[in-house]
Amino acid sequence: MxxxxxxxxxxxxxxxxxxxxxxxxxxxxxNKDVYIKANSCIGHCLHSVVSFVKQPIIxxxxxxxxxxxxxxxxxxxxxxxxxxxxxxxxxxxLDKKGISIIEELDGDYAFAYWLGxxxxxxxxxxxxxxxxxxxxxxxxxxxEKKALENIGFVDIVELxxxxxxxxxxxxxNLEFVGREFFKLAPLINDSEQKIKKxxxxxxxxxxxxxIPDKKLALLFSGGVDSTxxxxxxxxxxxxxxxxxxxxxxPDLKTPEDLVYAEKVAKEYGFKLKIIKIKLSEVKxxxxxxxxxxxxxxxxxxxxxxxxxxxxxxxxxxxxKVILSxxxxxxxxxxxxxxxxxxxxxxxxxxxxxxxxxxxxxxDDVITMYNSLELRVPFLDKExxxxxxxxxxxxxxxxxxxxxxxxxxxxxxxxxxxxxFRKKKAAQYGSNFDKAIGKLAKEKYKSEYLRxxxxxxxxxxxxxxxxxxxxxYALYVMQRQNYKISCLITLKSKNPASYMFHTPxxxxxxxxxxxxxxxxxxxxxxxxxxxxxxxxxRAIVEAKKTYKIEGIVTGALYSNYQRERIEKIxxxxxxxxxxxxxxxxxxxxxxxxxDSGFKFxxxxxxxxxxDKSWLGREITAKDVDKLAMLNKKSGLNVAGEGxxxxxxxxxxxxxxxxIEITDSEINEESKNTAFFVVKKAKLSDKSI
Numbered sequence: 122m123x124x125x126x127x128x129x130x131x132x133x134x135x136x137x138x139x140x141x142x143x144x145x146x147x148x149x150x151x152n153k154d155v156y157i158k159a160n161s162c163i164g165h166c167l168h169s170v171v172s173f174v175k176q177p178i179i180x181x182x183x184x185x186x187x188x189x190x191x192x193x194x195x196x197x198x199x200x201x202x203x204x205x206x207x208x209x210x211x212x213x214x215l216d217k218k219g220i221s222i223i224e225e226l227d228g229d230y231a232f233a234y235w236l237g238x239x240x241x242x243x244x245x246x247x248x249x250x251x252x253x254x255x256x257x258x259x260x261x262x263x264x265e266k267k268a269l270e271n272i273g274f275v276d277i278v279e280l281x282x283x284x285x286x287x288x289x290x291x292x293x294n295l296e297f298v299g300r301e302f303f304k305l306a307p308l309i310n311d312s313e314q315k316i317k318k319x320x321x322x323x324x325x326x327x328x329x330x331x332i333p334d335k336k337l338a339l340l341f342s343g344g345v346d347s348t349x350x351x352x353x354x355x356x357x358x359x360x361x362x363x364x365x366x367x368x369x370x371p372d373l374k375t376p377e378d379l380v381y382a383e384k385v386a387k388e389y390g391f392k393l394k395i396i397k398i399k400l401s402e403v404k405x406x407x408x409x410x411x412x413x414x415x416x417x418x419x420x421x422x423x424x425x426x427x428x429x430x431x432x433x434x435x436x437x438x439x440x441k442v443i444l445s446x447x448x449x450x451x452x453x454x455x456x457x458x459x460x461x462x463x464x465x466x467x468x469x470x471x472x473x474x475x476x477x478x479x480x481x482x483x484d485d486v487i488t489m490y491n492s493l494e495l496r497v498p499f500l501d502k503e504x505x506x507x508x509x510x511x512x513x514x515x516x517x518x519x520x521x522x523x524x525x526x527x528x529x530x531x532x533x534x535x536x537x538x539x540x541f542r543k544k545k546a547a548q549y550g551s552n553f554d555k556a557i558g559k560l561a562k563e564k565y566k567s568e569y570l571r572x573x574x575x576x577x578x579x580x581x582x583x584x585x586x587x588x589x590x591x592x593y594a595l596y597v598m599q600r601q602n603y604k605i606s607c608l609i610t611l612k613s614k615n616p617a618s619y620m621f622h623t624p625x626x627x628x629x630x631x632x633x634x635x636x637x638x639x640x641x642x643x644x645x646x647x648x649x650x651x652x653x654x655x656x657x658r659a660i661v662e663a664k665k666t667y668k669i670e671g672i673v674t675g676a677l678y679s680n681y682q683r684e685r686i687e688k689i690x691x692x693x694x695x696x697x698x699x700x701x702x703x704x705x706x707x708x709x710x711x712x713x714x715d716s717g718f719k720f721x722x723x724x725x726x727x728x729x730x731d732k733s734w735l736g737r738e739i740t741a742k743d744v745d746k747l748a749m750l751n752k753k754s755g756l757n758v759a760g761e762g763x764x765x766x767x768x769x770x771x772x773x774x775x776x777x778x779i780e781i782t783d784s785e786i787n788e789e790s791k792n793t794a795f796f797v798v799k800k801a802k803l804s805d806k807s808i
Contacts, residue, residue: 123176124148124489125185125252126268127233129161129240129290130259137261138164141268148187148264148489152176156183156235160259161290163233174206181216182236184208187250187264189496190228191330215241220285224300227502233262238291246300247500248282248477251485256295260288265486266415276668281694282477297694303473305466309510313528316511320504321529327501328353328444335441337361338493340431341393342550343381345523345540346446349530350498351391354444356533362392362438364431368552369397370559378427378550385539394438396430403556406430411573413490414483417602418578419566421483423548423557428484432491443488447480448499452508453523454516455544458703464680465513471687473505478579478671478696567600577604581698582660582669584686585610585640587629588767589720590675590701590759593713595636596774597700598673606667607639608632609659614646624723624766625798628779635775635803639667657689664693671696677704677761706759707751710744718772723796727756727764732786734765735796768798777803 124145128134138155142164146153149166156163156177165176165185177185190196190207197204200217204210207228214222215234220241223230229249234241242262244252254262255274262280263269269277280286285298309316328350339354341347341363354361363386367376379395386393398406403426410425411417428445435443450456451472454465462468488495498504511525518524522544530540548554554566561569583595585608595605610629633640643659645652663669672690676683676699683699690697701709713720722734729750734743750756756764771778783800 123187124166124264124268125164125187125231125233126261126263127161127163127185127235127240128259128261128272129288130293131160131261134160134162134259137272138162140272141263142166144268144271145264147492150492156185163235174209176208178209178212180212182212182234184212184215184232184234186211186230186232187252188228188230188232189331189494190226190230192225192227196225220298223285229496229500231264235290238289240288240290242280242286242288244280244282246282246302247473247505248481249485249495249497249500251477251482252280253277254280254286256288259293260295262286267412278670278694279478279482279696281691283691284694299692303470303506303509305470305509307510308512309507310512313515313525316515316525317529317532319507320511320525321532323501323504323507324349324498324529325353325356327498327504329357331442331444331496331498332357332359333442333494336439338431338435338438338440338443339363340428340443340445341365341382341386341391342378342446342545342547343383343385343539344378344446344542344544344550345527345530345535346449346499348385348389348535348539349526349533350444350446351385352389352530352533352535355389355391361444362394362435362440364394364396364435364443366396366398366427366430366434366551368403368556369399370552370556373552373555376550376552377545378547381539381542388536388539394434396434398426398430400556400559403553404560407570407573410487411570413486415486415574416483416578417567417570417574419554419557419570419601420548421479422570423551423554424480424546425483425487426553426556427547427551429487429491432488432493436491436493440493442494442496444496444498445484446499447484447497448476448505449523449526450544451476452499452505453526454513455523459522460517460520461678461703462680465516466509466511467680467684469509469516471683474687474691475697476500565600567602571602574602578602579670579696580604580606580668581671581673582607582609582641582663582667583673584675585629585632586675587626587632587769588675589713589718589769590677590709592632592675592718592720592769592772593709593716594673594675594698594700596716596718596772598698599774601700603698605638605673606669607641607663608636609641609663609672610643611652611656611659612642612644613652614644624795625768628768628798628801631779631801631803632769632775635777635779637776641666653685653689656686657693660689660695661693664695669695671698673698673700675699675701677701677706677709677759679761706757706761707744707748709759710747711741714739714741714744716773718769719778720767720769721796722765723768723798724766724794725764726793727762728754728792729756730765731791732788732794735786735794736781736784738770739767768796771806775806778806780804
């Protein structure tokens with residue numbers, strides 16, 4: 122792995138690139154160099170694993186790459202290029218075939234290729250290797266966001282892996298070329314035995330191609346993912362060391378990952394190093410980790426703690442590459458949301474789309490800080506392509522997630538106790554989540570972590586309907602230290618819109634004022650599918666005006682809505698966050714009330730509900746009644762099936778409350794009625 126950076130059409134481009142390379146120096150200590158042309162400059166720092174070839178490399182074009190191309194020798198022979206390593210091969214390929222050739226690459230990469238007046242910046246389609254850019258006062262890109270921040274750039278965006286960025290140096294114009302992702306069809310309908318054999322073959326090949334001729338580390342939890350990788354390495358006769366990091370606290374139960382890591386390592390003869398971090402040391406690590414990953418999200422911090430300390434020790438031991446089991450959950454359906462989904466493979470696909478923001482950047486900067494290269498066998502191109510088409514019943518069976526992988530591991534000789542061990546997320550299996558809780562004391566964990574990274578996390582826009590779900594999603598993301606830069610509301614003329622909330626939608630203006638957050642309103646006629654064009658228009662405006670980097674939705678279970686929003690966000694290069702996705706509906710309602718939100722129902726359309734539910738504040742007793750109706754008739758407790766619509770009138774993030782001064786109820790039938798707000802205003806809250 123390496124670091125890349127470039128500054129174009131800017132004064133002091135060379136000094137800026139050199140300053141950025143200083144920030145990126147942990148990404149490559151073997152060599153540092155720059156290429157200069159007029160008022161533009163590209164820089165590179167090298168972390169040599171395969172062979173030593175200095176960059177930037179000059180051919181017809183100029184290349185700075187952070188890449189591991191696993192099929193480079195195959196492509197070298199195919200196109201008769203006589204390249205010395207994968208980076209040189211990439212330059213020659215681009216010179217000969219153009220940017221579209223990257224679809225033939227099998228590997229993890231981020232690169233900048235400068236030919237004439239055009240600069241191309243691209244990364245592997247999953248996003249294992251990172252790259253950020255800014256188009257302000259010229260153009261700049263870098264492997265890490267902090268490198269661009271350090272040289273004065275503010276509006277910095279992570280490149281969507283499904284886009285190729287094309288920058289015209291002469292005209293200072295930017296455009297994007299879309300790329301295909303993986304396909305979900307046709308389903309593979311082979312026998313269980315054939316599918317097991319194929320998964321074994323693909324996973325073994327994936328691990329094999331990622332083994333370096335250098336000292337090798339394996340991030341190890343004793344779970345099925347890392348243990349399967351260990352068994353494959355052992356079968357291939359490779360020398361490796363497992364690294365497990367846990368909290369050392371006599372006040373807590375022994376970390377589960379420690380128990381299983383030691384048992385598995387002993388049973389199968391793996392070399393294992395245990396790193397124990399005392400509670401008194403955790404804050405010291407957080408001071409390094411949180412600014413490093415540029416994120417104070419609680420989950421990311423908890424995972425980062427165990428990963429960082431393991432990498433730190435692996436570096437001391439002279440390792441150059443570390444393997445991780447990351448990605449298994451997404452391709453084999455290992456999360457609760459997969460169990461709750463009506464379409465398991467679509468849920469896997471959706472998770473893969475988000476991995477670059479959620480997991481991969483964090484893991485990349487941690488490994489690079491410790492001069493290690495991260496390799497992730499479960500995110501292999503061929504393996505993903507195959508696994509996304511495996512029958513869902515072989516991924517989830519009798520309540521067991523990742524079923525087919527567990528069978529494969531069993532066939533490799535892994536005992537049932539280990540192969541079918543229930544998943545334990547790293548932050549919990551290591552006890553580091555409890556460590557953060559102990560240090561936070563009476564504060565929210567997110568509030569405690571904010572001190573280590575006072576800058577806000579990503580700037581986000583919220584798809585805002587005036588109802589409880591979008592309000593609560595906003596609140597959850599704020600508590601995770603994300604900056605909410607604007608609200609986006611679609612005002613549909615169709616009361617039966619497939620996508621958008623319509624009752625009392627005009628009140629979002631008062632809500633936005635009470636929240637102190639700018640509002641973008643977009644009208645739509647509400648025609649099915651065509652209304653998505655209006656949504657895209659509003660999102661693009663939010664991105665342009667408020668420089669947002671992602672979108673928040675309050676979706677709970679509606680695949681129809683989420684898939685369409687995901688598609689739009691991917692097209693325009695925004696990340697998507699659905700913090701309430703597949704949350705238990707009754708739990709969600711109780712959390713909303715417990716958090717201090719006050720809301721009324723603005724419409725009802727379900728058996729068991731009548732006009733008496735409208736216009737009054739919903740209470741915990743009402744949630745009890747909704748839960749009873751769910752048991753009786755299957756009513757969605759949170760109204761996800763259109764049984765009711767809500768309107769938030771106050772909450773913990775509101776500076777003022779909404780006071781309804783004139784209203785009426787329009788009753789169509791016993792179970793269908795609407796609460797129409799005719800007049801409302803903002804009022805001060807009582808102290």
